[in-house]
Amino acid sequence: MPKNSKVVKRELDDEVIESVKDLLSNEDSADDAFKKSELIVDVQEEKDTDVEEGSEVEDERPAWNSKLQYILAQVGFSVGLGNVWRFPYLCQKNGGGAYLLPYLILLLVIGIPLFFLELSVGQRIRRGSIGVWNYISPKLGGIGFASCVVCFFVALYYNVIIGWSLFYFSQSFQQPLPWDQCPLVKNASHTFVEPECEKSSATTYYWYREALNISSSISESGGLNWKMTVCLLAAWVVVCLAMIKGIQSSGKIMYFSSLFPYVVLICFLIRALLLNGSIDGIRHMFTPELEIMLEPKVWREAAAQVFFALGLGFGGVIAFSSYNKRDNNCHFDAVLVSFINFFTSILATLVVFAVLGFKANVINEKCIAENLEMVIKLVKMGNISQDIIPHHINFSAVTAEDYHLVYDIIQKVKEEEFPSLHLNSCQIGDELNKAVQGTGLAFIAFTEAMTHFPASPFWSVMFFLMLVNLGLGSMFGTIEGIITPIVDTFKVRKEILTVICCLLAFCIGLMFVQRSGNYFVTMFDDYSATLPLLIVVILENIAVSFVYGIDKFMEDLKDMLGFAPNRYYYYMWKYISPLMLLSLLIASIVNMGLSPPGYNAWIEDKASEEFLSYPTWGMVVCISLMVLAILPVPIVFIIRRCNLIDDSSGNLASVTYKRGRVLKEPINLEGDDASLIHGKISSEMSSPNFGKNIYRKQSGSPTLDTAPNGRYGIGYLMADMPDMPESDL
Numbered sequence: 001m002p003k004n005s006k007v008v009k010r011e012l013d014d015e016v017i018e019s020v021k022d023l024l025s026n027e028d029s030a031d032d033a034f035k036k037s038e039l040i041v042d043v044q045e046e047k048d049t050d051v052e053e054g055s056e057v058e059d060e061r062p063a064w065n066s067k068l069q070y071i072l073a074q075v076g077f078s079v080g081l082g083n084v085w086r087f088p089y090l091c092q093k094n095g096g097g098a099y100l101l102p103y104l105i106l107l108l109v110i111g112i113p114l115f116f117l118e119l120s121v122g123q124r125i126r127r128g129s130i131g132v133w134n135y136i137s138p139k140l141g142g143i144g145f146a147s148c149v150v151c152f153f154v155a156l157y158y159n160v161i162i163g164w165s166l167f168y169f170s171q172s173f174q175q176p177l178p179w180d181q182c183p184l185v186k187n188a189s190h191t192f193v194e195p196e197c198e199k200s201s202a203t204t205y206y207w208y209r210e211a212l213n214i215s216s217s218i219s220e221s222g223g224l225n226w227k228m229t230v231c232l233l234a235a236w237v238v239v240c241l242a243m244i245k246g247i248q249s250s251g252k253i254m255y256f257s258s259l260f261p262y263v264v265l266i267c268f269l270i271r272a273l274l275l276n277g278s279i280d281g282i283r284h285m286f287t288p289e290l291e292i293m294l295e296p297k298v299w300r301e302a303a304a305q306v307f308f309a310l311g312l313g314f315g316g317v318i319a320f321s322s323y324n325k326r327d328n329n330c331h332f333d334a335v336l337v338s339f340i341n342f343f344t345s346i347l348a349t350l351v352v353f354a355v356l357g358f359k360a361n362v363i364n365e366k367c368i369a370e371n372l373e374m375v376i377k378l379v380k381m382g383n384i385s386q387d388i389i390p391h392h393i394n395f396s397a398v399t400a401e402d403y404h405l406v407y408d409i410i411q412k413v414k415e416e417e418f419p420s421l422h423l424n425s426c427q428i429g430d431e432l433n434k435a436v437q438g439t440g441l442a443f444i445a446f447t448e449a450m451t452h453f454p455a456s457p458f459w460s461v462m463f464f465l466m467l468v469n470l471g472l473g474s475m476f477g478t479i480e481g482i483i484t485p486i487v488d489t490f491k492v493r494k495e496i497l498t499v500i501c502c503l504l505a506f507c508i509g510l511m512f513v514q515r516s517g518n519y520f521v522t523m524f525d526d527y528s529a530t531l532p533l534l535i536v537v538i539l540e541n542i543a544v545s546f547v548y549g550i551d552k553f554m555e556d557l558k559d560m561l562g563f564a565p566n567r568y569y570y571y572m573w574k575y576i577s578p579l580m581l582l583s584l585l586i587a588s589i590v591n592m593g594l595s596p597p598g599y600n601a602w603i604e605d606k607a608s609e610e611f612l613s614y615p616t617w618g619m620v621v622c623i624s625l626m627v628l629a630i631l632p633v634p635i636v637f638i639i640r641r642c643n644l645i646d647d648s649s650g651n652l653a654s655v656t657y658k659r660g661r662v663l664k665e666p667i668n669l670e671g672d673d674a675s676l677i678h679g680k681i682s683s684e685m686s687s688p689n690f691g692k693n694i695y696r697k698q699s700g701s702p703t704l705d706t707a708p709n710g711r712y713g714i715g716y717l718m719a720d721m722p723d724m725p726e727s728d729l
Contacts, residue, residue, distance in 0.1 A: 061126060062247050063323050069251045073320050074337045076258035076473025078311050079344045081161060081442075084470065087309070087345040088285070088352040089437030090301055095292035096285055100346075102293060102302040107342060110580050111306040113572040114537060116334035116565075117544060118312065120553075122321035123330050124560055128485030129315035132322075133540070137547045142636030143539050144485055146532065147315035150629050151481040153528035154314070156505055157521045158478065159239065160512040161439075162471035163231035165464050167211060168443065170231075172460035179206035180451045199607035203448040208602045211443070215515040217601050218523075219615055222515025229513045233506060238472065240502035243479050244495050247323055250476045257469040257476075262344075264466035265351050271459070272354035277364075277428065281357015282350060284432045300587045303580065304530075309341055313533040313540070316477030319484035331565055352441070353432070359449035360431035367426035368403045374423060375406060383421075388413050400426070439518075442467060522599045523614070527622040531592070532629035534585045539633065541578050550574045597622060 064070040091099045125132045130144030171178055182197035182205060197205035208214050215222040242250045272278045292298060311317055321330060376395055378384045388409055393402045407425055411418050436445045446463065453459045482501060487494050512520050544553055550573055558564040598613040614622065639645055 061323065063325070064247060065251060067328075069254060070320065070324060071333065071337065072254040072258040073247070073251060073476070074317065074333065075340050076254050077316050077320065077477025078309060078337055078341045079258075079261070079470065080311075080474035081467065081470050082305070082309060083341070083345045084348045084352070084467070085438050085441040087305060088349040089441065090305055091349050092285060092353075092432075094295075094298040094301060095289040096287050098288035098290050098293040099298065099302065102299050103306065104342070106299070106303045106306045106580075107338060109572065109576055110303060110584075111310050111312075112334055112338045113569055113577055114312050114541065115310050115317065115338055116331055116569065117540065117573060118317040119321045119330040119334050120557060120560070121544065122318035123324045123326065123328060124556065126322045126326070127488045128322060129318045129481065130485035131488045132318055133543060134489075137543045139637050139640045140539060140543045140547065140633070141640065142633035143536055143543065144315065145632035145636065146536050146630055147313060148482050148485055149632060150529055150532050150536065151314050151316070151478050152501075152505070153524060153625065153629060155475065155478045155482070156509050157512055157524040157528075158471065159235045159475060159505070160228075160232055160509060160517070160521055162235040162468055162475065163228055163513070164211065164439070164443065165467040165471060166234055167227060167231045168447070169461065169464035169468060172457055172464060175457050177447075177451055177456055177460055178210070179203045179447055180456075196604055196607045201444075201448065203444045203451070205607075207439075207443045207447075209604075212518055213515055214518055214602045216603055217612060218516050218519040218599065218618060220516055224510065224514050225517070228517070229510065232509055232513050236502050236506045236509070239475050239479060240498060242472070242476060243483065243502075244498045246483070246494050247320075247480075250480070254473070254476070257473045260469045261466045261473075262347075264462050265344075265347050267462065268351045268459070269347070269354060271453070272351065272358060275354075275358040275361075275453075277357045277359075277361025278354035279357065280428050281353040281355070281360065281432060284357065284429055285349060285353040296587075300584065300591070303584045304588070307534070307537070307584070308529075309345070310338060311474070311477060313536040314478060315481030315485060319480040320477065322484065322488075326560060327562065329561060331561060352446070355446060355449045356432060357428075359445070359452065360428045362452050363431050364400065364426050364428045367424055368398065368400060371407075371424050371426060372398055372403060374421075375410070378421065384410060384414070400428075519599045519601065523618065523622060524625065526597075528625040528629060531585070531588060531626055534581065534588060535630050535633075538578065538581045538585065541573060541581065545573045545578065 064073075091097075121132050121136065122128075125135050127135070128144070129147040130141065133143040134141040179202050182193045182202045184191050185194050194205065196209060200208075212228070213222070213225050242253050321333075324330070372395065375384065379386055379389070389406060390409075393406060398406075403426065407423060410421070410423065414421065447460070450456050450459050450463065479498070479501070483494060483498055486492065486497060511517065544550070550570060553573075554565065554570055596613060597619060598611055600609040601612045602608075603610050
């Protein structure tokens with residue numbers, strides 16, 4: 001804004017809202033000024049900064065420092081702990097290498113189109129999830145609020161897992177590792193191995209007893225676990241400090257948190273491939289079982305994994321893309337991030353099964369040694385004849401092949417007596433078939449494998465630091481999915497909101513660090529996100545394809561990207577994706593109904609897990625989590641449908657002044673013909689025409705760039721409004 005207009009700007013600085021009718025009543029008095037004014041036609045290109053020419057007021061919305069930073073943020077959000085401990089388990093469980101085919105098909109049908117959709121609306125409207133869905137369809141504005149609620153629920157327990165990883169990370173600077181051996185218990189007379197550890201294993205005991213100090217049921221609280229409480233506090237402090245300045249602070253951390261896991265995974269893969277048995281693990285992993293691929297359950301689980309792997313519905317994708325330039329090629333970003341996610345899952349699967357193959361080989365060697373001693377003992381006792389043992393086999397140096405040959409011979413010769421001999425076949429595949437996932441894989445199976453690594457503390461430090469970084473990358477996106485929509489909508493200070501959000505989440509999260517906290521993590525993981533997120537994404541698809549209009553949306557994309565997206569997306573968004581999502585929702589509800597609601601409790605006396613059903617209050621909590629997550633959708637719909645809130649700005653006849661600028665608020669756009677591109681939103685209404693700005697410079701007055709929006713083009717300032725609320729709630 002020119003310097004000589006500062007007096008005028010000060011006079012217009014107070015916010016005033018009045019109707020168009022009142023404004024137009026002043027037109028006659030302005031006719032003389034209009035007639036004396038000279039017409040200035042300024043042809044200029046649209047600028048990404050959304051700054052009106054001649055104005056000193058720039059768009060206050062932050063922006064990514066570089067395209068690389070943005071891609072790393074999206075990759076960090078989508079690539080999380082599930083890629084490491086969920087995908088390998090599903091791959092093993094659902095046909096090995098054959099599972100990759102349905103996963104890839106569903107990635108193309110569900111994953112990439114819906115990921116592209118979220119990137120597009122976030123980038124175009126440049127608001128968080130609340131502002132985006134309020135803009136597209138005010139009656140479906142509750143979608144954004146539902147996303148925020150789900151993000152908050154997930155953040156509560158997801159940061160607990162980061163806390164667990166921080167605890168193991170802090171304990172890894174020891175040689176030997178504290179979970180390497182079972183602890184010894186001393187009494188007055190003698191020393192013996194801890195019974196709970198002896199019945200299970202050293203890593204299992206350390207996880208349940210030393211780390212979690214877990215209770216026997218969800219009803220038995222047991223008080224706070226102070227070690228995990230400190231770790232949870234540390235996790236929330238890290239998240240708060242990283243997010244307090246938004247993408248200005250978190251964006252720089254992304255360079256490390258997003259790239260470091262890949263360095264660790266590649267180092268683990270190289271190291272594991274040099275160990276005995278790693279190739280056996282990889283071969284077992286990718287041996288396809290084609291008959292399993294035809295089962296509906298495989299496709300349902302593949303669809304669910306695609307859905308959650310990309311972070312659809314959380315609002316983090318929309319929030320991150322809202323800081324992009326408007327001409328950014330978000331279609332390329334959608335394809336790139338989706339395939340990076342896919343190949344990361346494959347890389348993690350290679351690492352996991354190379355390491356588990358090594359672990360299985362170590363266990364198999366112990367099994368062969370123990371069973372070989374039994375065979376030698378049976379031969380000496382005369383239960384087995386020496387003559388049936390092949391002459392080339394030397395009991396002092398028996399290979400796995402030699403043992404299996406002896407085992408098969410004894411099984412054939414002693415067919416009736418064989419069960420009483422208690423010999424084990426010691427097949428490496430049997431050990432690899434023991435499917436583990438989640439915390440069981442990360443904190444038990446993988447930690448046990450690392451105890452057999454040379455320089456095991458180093459690899460343990462690297463592994464748990466990788467888990468921390470994977471978790472933080474996802475947490476940044478999750479918290480951004482909460483903070484950005486609220487800041488955009490209610491115009492609160494981001495720093496204050498971030499601190500309040502993290503402090504509140506820590507206080508509520510104390511329920512997860514009591515002795516029964518692990519059971520609450522399981523409850524939230526099963527019930528707080530799955531169904532609500534599916535419903536949210538279905539509504540997102542419906543809002544764009546049917547309420548807003550898929551044809552109009554495709555035109556918007558053409559104007560924004562500079563090229564028309566492939567017609568493939570038209571059919572996916574309008575027909576295939578909604579049907580697939582509805583099918584997945586129904587299948588998930590049926591599966592949830594058929595599966596008894598419960599959790600695996602650790603029973604100390606038995607030193608094993610036992611499935612227990614939730615108590616009545618637990619069932620109430622499970623149902624409440626799902627209801628609370630999706631409740632904003634019908635509430636906002638009813639409020640908007642029935643006009644329960646008096647809204648003076650709820651129609652296009654309202655004009656808002658602020659800082660000497662005027663904005664027609666596009667709140668009720670359902671019947672409006674304007675599209676996302678052609679109908680400018682509050683952050684970019686610079687003039688009625690796109691290629692040209694027509695202003696009138698009034699003679700004898702301070703230089704003010706004004707846009708003709710009245711019958712005579714009287715100069716109401718039409719400029720960027722970055723701080724105007726987009727929500728009526």
